[in-house]
Each structure stands twice: as structure tokens, then as C-alpha cells.
Amino acid sequence: MPVTLAKPTPDRLADYVAELEQGWSPNTVFPEDGAREELAQIAADPAAFLAGIDDPQALGPPVPQPDGSVIPRLPSFRRWVLADEVLVGGIGIRWQPGTDALPPHVLGHIGFSIIPRIQGRGYARRALELMLDHAWALGLGSVELTAHADNAASQAILVACQGQLQERFTTPVAWGARPAVRYRITRPDHRAAG
Numbered sequence: 001m002p003v004t005l006a007k008p009t010p011d012r013l014a015d016y017v018a019e020l021e022q023g024w025s026p027n028t029v030f031p032e033d034g035a036r037e038e039l040a041q042i043a044a045d046p047a048a049f050l051a052g053i054d055d056p057q058a059l060g061p062p063v064p065q066p067d068g069s070v071i072p073r074l075p076s077f078r079r080w081v082l083a084d085e086v087l088v089g090g091i092g093i094r095w096q097p098g099t100d101a102l103p104p105h106v107l108g109h110i111g112f113s114i115i116p117r118i119q120g121r122g123y124a125r126r127a128l129e130l131m132l133d134h135a136w137a138l139g140l141g142s143v144e145l146t147a148h149a150d151n152a153a154s155q156a157i158l159v160a161c162q163g164q165l166q167e168r169f170t171t172p173v174a175w176g177a178r179p180a181v182r183y184r185i186t187r188p189d190h191r192a193a194g
Contacts, residue, residue, distance in 0.1 A: 003126035004057045005079035005091065005134075008050050012080060015041055024115045026078070026090035026149075027177050030066070034175060053092070054079040066174040081114065081127040089114035093125045093135060093143075100142050107175065108182070109135065111145035125157045132161065132185060142186040146171075149179035158183040 006012065020035045020042075025032025052060050054077045062070040065090045078092035091112040096102060102109065110131055114124045135143050147154040149168065163183035171180050 001066070001083040001121075003088075003123055004085075005127060005130050006082050006152050008047065008053055008078065008080055010050065012087060013046055013050070014078065017086060019115055024089075024113070026092070026111075026113045027110065028113050029171075030102050051113065059104055064115050065105070072102070074103075074106065079131070080125075081112070081123055083118075083121075083123055087115075088118055088123045089127065091177065093131055093138075095135075095138060095140060100140055105172070105174075107171065107180075108145045109140070110145050119153070124154070128157060128161050136187050140187065141190045142184050144182055144184050146182050149181055155181060155183070158185070161185055162188075 005187070008016070017039065020039050021029075021036065025031035025035035025038070027038075031090050041052070047143055055073065056075050056077050058073045059074045060073050063174070065072050073091065074094040076092060076094035076098060078090055081089040081091055091110065091113065093108055093110050094102075094106065110128065112124055112127055114127075132143070145158055147158065148160070163185045166182045166184050168179070171178050176182050
């Protein structure tokens with residue numbers, strides 16, 4: 001099945017809502033809360049929801065954090081992962097212009113989630129490969145991604161995409177205080193130069 005990344009659009013929003021209602025969420029840290037929040041945003045203003053998840057200029061409002069604080073929005077965008085034009089998950093990227101570094105409160109550049117009932121078919125790996133093309137086009141020389149320490153499947157995807165383990169750590173309390181791992185994927189021309 002060909003895997004593609006699609007900009008979120010109104011014509012696919014009903015499929016996205018259906019998956020959220022069935023328990024899937026692109027938020028892998030707090031999936032139930034994430035799904036509930038997105039459903040509320042979509043119900044309140046579908047157009048604003050779609051605009052908010054495609055914000056490469058960081059024009060949206062500050063981002064609320066689990067502890068109640070707010071932080072400035074980073075440039076970011078999310079894409080829906082499609083296999084044969086059917087929604088199978090989501091992937092997003094965020095960055096700071098002019099640097100590969102991220103603020104300390106941001107755990108990684110790229111996050112992805114595939115709908116559980118169809119995991120294990122290679123969709124996440126292909127989606128990550130496609131999103132890496134976007135990262136390199138943005139001028140990033142490397143990206144960092146994190147995974148829960150017990151998520152062997154995600155770690156295998158990161159390794160398959162040339163990820164190098166950087167550290168084992170515990171996420172901040174605001175992000176669940178869970179054991180995690182951080183990988184770095186370096187742009188191919190930077191790997192060759194190094």
C-alpha cells in the first residue's frame with residue numbers, strides 16, 4: 001500500500017473524528033485527554049482546528065502545558081498518514097528557525113502515532129521517512145525523537161531510519177515522569193560529512 005502524508009483538510013475530517021471517537025489519539029503521552037481535547041476543538045470550530053495543526057509560521061496562540069503554564073508556539077505542522085488514501089495515523093514536526101536545537105520543554109522534533117488496530121504494517125516507518133524529507137527541506141541538519149523506554153516498536157522504527165540512541169532519561173513530571181529514550185537522526189549529507 002502506498003503511504004503518503006496529507007495536509008489535514010475538511011474533506012477528511014470526518015474520518016479523523018471517527019478514529020478519535022474510537023479511542024485513537026495522535027497524543028502518545030496523554031492519549032485519552034488528547035483525543036477528548038481535539039474532539040472538543042473540532043466541535044467548536046473545525047476550520048480553526050485545521051488551521052492550528054498546520055502552523056509553519058507559529059501564528060497560533062501560546063501552547064498550554066499540562067501544568068497550566070503556557071509557552072510560545074513553535075513553527076509546526078501535522079500531516080495525516082494515509083495508506084491507499086485511507087487514514088492510518090498522524091505525524092507532526094516542530095522546530096526553531098535557524099537551529100537544530102529545541103527548547104528544553106520540547107521532547108522532540110517529530111512525533112507519530114498509527115491507529116492501533118493497523119500497527120505493524122510499516123506505516124510509521126514510511127511516514128517518518130517522508131517527514132524526514134520535510135525536515136531536511138526546512139534546513140534541519142538533525143532531528144531528535146523520543147519514545148517511551150518500553151516501546152520497542154517505536155525504537156525499532158527510529159533505528160531503521162538511521163536513528164542513533166542519545167540518552168535514556170525520565171520525562172518531566174508534566175509529561176508523565178516516564179522512562180524514555182532520545183534518538184537523533186542526522187541528515188544524510190551531514191552523516192557523510194561527519
